Amino acid sequence: MKIFSERKKQLREILKDKNLDAILIFSSNHDARYTMWIAGLIPGLYNYYFIDKKKSGFLEIDYFIEEIKPSIKDEQIFPVLEEDLFGITIKSLCKGLKRVGIVGLAPARDFLDIKIELINVSNEVNNLLVEKNVDEIEKIKKAAQVNNEAFEYIKKLIKPGITEKEIGRKMQNFLLSQAESLSFPVCVTSGDQIELTTASFPRSRKLGKKDIICIDIGVVRDGFNSDSTRMFFINNKEAEKSYSNLREAHFAVIKRINKETKIKNIVELYKEELMARNLSTNLYVKDLGHSVGFGLHEPPMISREDCEDFKMRENMVFTLEPEIDCEGYKIRVEDMILFKNGKARIITN
Secondary structure, three states, X not given: OHHHHHHHHHHHHHHHHOOOOEEEEEEEOOOOHHHHHHHOOOOOOEEEEEEEOOOEEEEEEHXXXXXXXXXXXXXXXXXXXXXXXXXXXXXXXXXXXXXEEEEOOOOHHHHOOOOOXXXXXXXXXXXXXXEOOHHHHHHHHHHHHHHHHHHHHHHOOOOOOOEHHHHHHHHXXXXXXXXXXXXXXXXXEEHHHHHOOOOOOOOOOEOOXXXXXXXXXXXEEOOEEOOEEEEEEEOOHHHHHHHHHHHHHHHHHHHHOOOOOEHHHHHHHHHHHHHHOOOOOOXXXXXXXXXXXXXXXXXXEOOOHHHOOOEOOOOEEEEEOOEEEEOOEEEEOEEEEEEEOOEEEEOOO
16 A cells, blocks of 8 residues: 555655664564554564665564465565574674664564664654544544443443443443454542543442442554543432533544644643633643554653653544543543644544
8 A cells, every 4th residue: 555655755755864774673463563553463473564765564473474475465574483483583684784673672682683773763653643634533533432332332331230340241242243453451530539540440339329430441453543532420419510511522632733843732722721621731741642543552651751852743643531530539531532624623422
C-alpha cells in the first residue's frame, strides 16, 4: 500500500538524520504498534522489522512465515530458524554496520554478540505513529463503538444489590463478544472507593440504594485499541448534576480545540470551562489524556512536560479524560477524540 511506502521513507529520513546504517524495530503480539504501523500486521509471537538504505523486511520465526506472507507482499522475509536465534539473524544483517537504531522493547540477549553501536530511536518512531490513515481510523472507530455499545448494555443492569465484580464480569463478557481482547482489565469503582480513585479493579461490594459508579473500559479490535470512561448514579442527583456539568465543560473544551492548540493549552481550556460551571479547577493533569490507536497509551502524553508544545495533527486520535474532586467523591469522563479537518470530534459517544 502507498501509505506503507511513505512510512518506509519516513524511517529512512530518520536513518539520514541520525546518521544510522539501519533501524531494527521490535514488536510482539502484546505490543504490535510498530508492525501495525509499517505493514498492518500483528505478529504471531514477536518479530523485528529491519530497514537500511536499500532493503527492508521482517525477521520472522520460520513457522510464522506462512501466516504473515499475505500481509507483507512487498517486503522481504528474513527467516529465523530457531525461536532463540534472533541474534544470529541480526548479526548477519548487521555485518559491516556501525550504527543501528533500535525501536521497542527488544530483548538484550538478541544483541549480546553483536559489536555495533545501538541508538534508541523509539521516540522518533513513536512520533510518526500519531497520524493514522483512513483505514486505520475506521478500525479505531469500530473499536470505540464496542465501548459505546458496552456502556449502553451495562447501564440497564446497574441497580442496588449487584456487585462490582458482577458488573465487571458482564462487561468483560460483552466486550470479548465484540473484540479479540481487552486493552486493560475492566475497572469498576463505587462507594467509599470513589473518594480515592475513579479506576480500580472490581470488588465484591454490592451497589447501595444511593451510589456513584465509575467504569473504565478498553478493547483491542482488529489490532486497534479503544479507551473510555463513564459514570452512573443511583439516587444521587447532586453527584449526577456535577457529572453533567463536567461533561458540559468537557464538550466545550473539545469544541475549542483547533490546529494551533498545544497540549499545554488544553489544561488551561479545561480550567476556564470548569470555572465557568463552578466546578473544581483542581484537575488531575497527569491523567488528562494520551494518543491512542496502535497501542493503548501512545505519545504525546498530555502530562509530560516534553509534550507541552505539541500541536494537534491531522488524523490524530487521542483521549481526553478530565477528573476532578467534589465533596466526598471524584468524577471523571473519558472520550476518544479524532482531530480531522482542523476540528476535534468525539468518536465515543
